[in-house]
Amino acid sequence: MKFRALMIQENAGSIPAFVREIKERNLEDLPKGEVLIxxxxxxxxxxxxxxxxGNKGITKVYPHTPGIDAAGIVELSTHSDFISGDEVIVTGYDLGMNTAGGYGEYIRVPAQWVVHKPNGLSLQDSMVLGTAGITAAIGLFKMRSLGFSPNQGTVVVTGSTGGVGSMAVALLSKLGYAVKAVSGKENAAEYLHFLGAKEIAPRSFVDDSSGKALIKPKxxxxxxxxxxxxxxxLxxxxxxxxxxxxxxxxQSPELKTTVFxxxxxxxxxxxxxxxxxxxxTKEQLWQLLAGEWNISDKFQAISKVVSLEELSDIYIDKILRGEIMGRVVVKHAHQS
Ligand SMILES: NC(=O)c1ccc[n+]([C@@H]2O[C@H](COP(=O)([O-])OP(=O)(O)OC[C@H]3O[C@@H](n4cnc5c(N)ncnc54)[C@H](OP(=O)(O)O)[C@@H]3O)[C@@H](O)[C@H]2O)c1
Structure with missing residues (x-):
């Protein structure tokens, strides 16, 4: 069977060195795995x-189909946890890195990567959340497991209009934390207040150049x-x-700090x-995101649904320039 996928090709010696093209592929092109989705x-x-x-720190071998998140329906499974027709979610592991990812209309992956979609979220909702939602949820889960509570004071969120940042603002606010959202975008205030931020600050608020080991706690x-x-x-x-x-x-993978x-x-x-x-842990977090931590009332503001063509022509470059507010969800057209 044939399906469409966004392929990234390497053209060594040419400019640009990596090109994007939507191509027809065969199911046989997919890697071996227990669950075809x-x-x-x-x-x-x-x-x-x-x-x-073409970042080889993420993807070593091209041609390649990116997409670290995918939600869909099990087509075939050789693993007893899944049967054809199940609604499922895959985020992370090697999906979209060196395993053909969610920018293809089909993926084939190990059963250990697949989570049943929880009741309370649609497949589209699950991709509004996606890796960004899971990342924010893990951070929050860890904060809370240390006993960090809302009455300790303000929590600053950086990159707050981005995918992970938007989710962190919405989730922290939902759970009662007072959020100060840091953003480089001048037109972000309405969006961030809607997500629940109490205060907004420019990036300079968290960019200290005093050279001091400690600054007045803020x-x-x-x-x-x-x-x-x-x-x-921070x-x-x-x-x-x-x-x-x-x-x-x-901004940078570097971290210069003292132990103070x-x-x-x-x-x-x-x-x-x-x-x-x-x-x-992922299964547990999906249940929380579908229940107690459900922020679906914010989804319309957070998300934009685009086609594979729009993703390729517009949105990949926009996210690299830091221009996206919230989340971009890709909807596959599926001719058959
Ligand atoms: N650890 C994990 O498991 C995990 C999972 C997912 C993502 N991540 C990482 O988290 C980061 C954000 O990912 P994302 O998908 O949310 O990206 P994103 O949607 O592009 O969001 C990043 C946001 O950071 C801000 N920003 C961009 N360039 C900046 C700069 N030079 N200095 C300061 N702020 C800047 C912008 O927000 P404002 O304009 O509002 O400032 C931008 O919208 C990435 O580094 C990604 O690799 C990690």
Whole structure:
């Protein structure tokens, strides 16, 4: 059977060195795996855009189909946990990195990567959340498991109009935390207040250049998607027994800090690695996102649904330029 997929090809020696094209593929082109899934929706993450532009830290071998998120219907399964017709979600692991991903109308993956869609979310809703929602949920879960509570004070979220940042603003606000959303976008205030942010600040608010090891505490906790000097600032300006969650590196993967935030202020730095988060934890988080932590009332504002063509022609470049607000969901057309 034939299906459509966005393919990234390497043209060594030409400019551009990597080109995007929507091509017809055969099911036999997919890797071996226990579960064949007809993908109805995928989403756009920063990592997808890196894979789609030839970043060999993400994808080693081209031609390749990106898409680290996929939601759809089981077509065939050789594993007893799934039968044809099941509605399922796959986020992370190797999907879309070196395994053909959700920008194809079909994927074939190990059963260990597949989660049953929880009641309370549609397949499209699950891709509004996608890796961004799971990443925010893991960060929040870890903060709460340290006992970090809303009455400790303000939580700063950086990259707050991006996918992970928007989810963090919405989830933290839903659970009663006072969020101060940091954004580089001048027109973001209405959007961020709608997600639940109490205050908005420019990027300079978390970009300290004093050279000091500690600065006057201005927040009780932080959720960072940016890395570099922003993460260093979040640590040195965090209050006593505060918690800082690190999820991303859109500014830089570097972190220059001293131990003083940790040994004088008792600050904890928590890491999130959503791709390799154990299957059971992901299942638990999907249940929370479909129930107690459900933020679907915000979905219309957060998401934009696009075709594979629009993804390729417009949105991959937009996310690389940091221009997206919220989440881009990809809807497959499926002729057959
Ligand atoms: N750890 C994990 O498991 C995990 C999972 C998913 C994503 N991530 C990482 O998290 C980060 C965000 O991913 P995403 O998919 O949410 O990306 P995204 O939608 O592009 O969001 C990133 C946001 O960061 C801000 N930004 C962009 N460039 C910046 C810069 N140079 N300095 C400061 N802020 C900047 C922008 O928001 P404003 O304009 O509002 O400032 C942008 O919208 C990426 O590094 C990604 O690799 C990690």
């Amino acid at each position: 007809k993908v109805l929706y995928s989403s756009l993450n920063y990592k997808d855009a890196l894979s789609a532009s 927040w009780a906790g932080a959720f960072d998607t940016v890395g570099g000097n922003v993460l260093a600032t 640590l040195k300006g965090c209050g006593l027994e505060g918690v800082v969650v690190s999820t991303g590196l859109v 935030p940790f040994i004088l202020n008792g600050v904890s730095l928590l890491g999130v690695g959503s791709a390799e988060t154990p299957h059971e």
